[in-house]
Amino acid sequence: MARTKEFDRERALDRAMHVFWRQGYAATSLPDLLRAMGIGRQSMYDTFGDKHALFLEALARYIGRTDATRACFEQASSVRRAFRDMFEAILDEHDADKRRGCFGIHSAVALAPHDKRVAKMIADRQRELEDVFHRALERARASGEIAAAKNARGLARFFVGALQGLRVAATADPSSPALRDIARVSLATLD
């Protein structure tokens, strides 16, 4: 048999993801990536293909984090609390690491208009998020947590937008007092 890889593929991908996350696609060079991943040039090409393919895998990995959100919403006893926790998490995240931005939004705005695969990944993710919200809202409607007259689909879509709006506002100015108002008024649509 042959020599075994010295590095962990998932670990390297994870590190590449964080570099793209911080810098975006165009502003990230191969040396940037290799340094962070701790591997050599050829190992990267053998393992991932090229820079663009590596980016797509990194984006897919980032998007996979939606799974945690889904679990959170499916287990939550209160949809209000689930949304509030989600907003809080975003505020905390941006407060803790002000120089990160949002991988998904960055990709959506910078790459999606020029790259169909990226556009599809982002659009799919939005729909998936919408469905997670929708299911939770329907349950809340059934349980009486929110009014039966509410349009769960419309609200779910609205919250996908609200989430992105909050992320952009938080990236632009993580310390702005406006962020809490955005979250608060968004949550009030459930009343």
Place this chain on the structure above:
Amino acid sequence: MARTKEFDRERALDRAMHVFWRQGYAATSLPDLLRAMGIGRQSMYDTFGDKHALFLEALARYIGRTDATRACFEQASSVRRAFRDMFEAILDEHDADKRRGCFGIHSAVALAPHDKRVAKMIADRQRELEDVFHRALERARASGEIAAAKNARGLARFFVGALQGLRVAATADPSSPALRDIARVSLATLD
């Protein structure tokens, strides 16, 4: 005296703005800019300084467009209609030119975390927009168009976020039926 410039500075800047708008800062090369601006390399350096300075001017020019929004909100007899028109304009814009994205959001997410001047420009613009909305909402409260119990400041901040959320969603998928719901539920916060 000396030779006069052969090109129109504002016109060239406007074209540069559209290139940055479409492609973002990092993905735009000098040749890209020069081709669009229709001027030579040296003319660009003499007139604008360097690529980064040109970008800052382009961004300032883009942000200056907020003036139109301000006028619209100050003249509007109905704040509801003003917000609705604003949302409609975004939907139309993205529908007409699907490969554009949003300059402000792109800059906010890609550059603001690493460039204080950009961060300040974006944050200032958000506050300005917030104030425009706030004044219009206070007038609406006074005139009885919206309930006196409403928190105009909070709503103004919320609409800044909603605007950005809608823009991101529209960039990710300009044909998504979710966009109308985002706009509709956002407007319903005024009821």
Place this chain on the structure above:
DNA sequence: CATTATTTGGACCGAGCAGTCAAAAAAGAA
């Protein structure tokens, strides 16, 4: 027309880019 200040266009620079290649190193099988 001659002078002078400025713009212009193109050649040029070193650096850094994404991606390729080939030789060396290594790990397991025979």
Place this chain on the structure above:
DNA sequence: TTCTTTTTTGACTGCTCGGTCCAAATAATG
């Protein structure tokens, strides 16, 4: 140990980048 197969390393390619330099072109003044 030797052979086979793979990974690793680092040199190398051709290209493009942002930015500079300089000579030719040009417009207003005297």
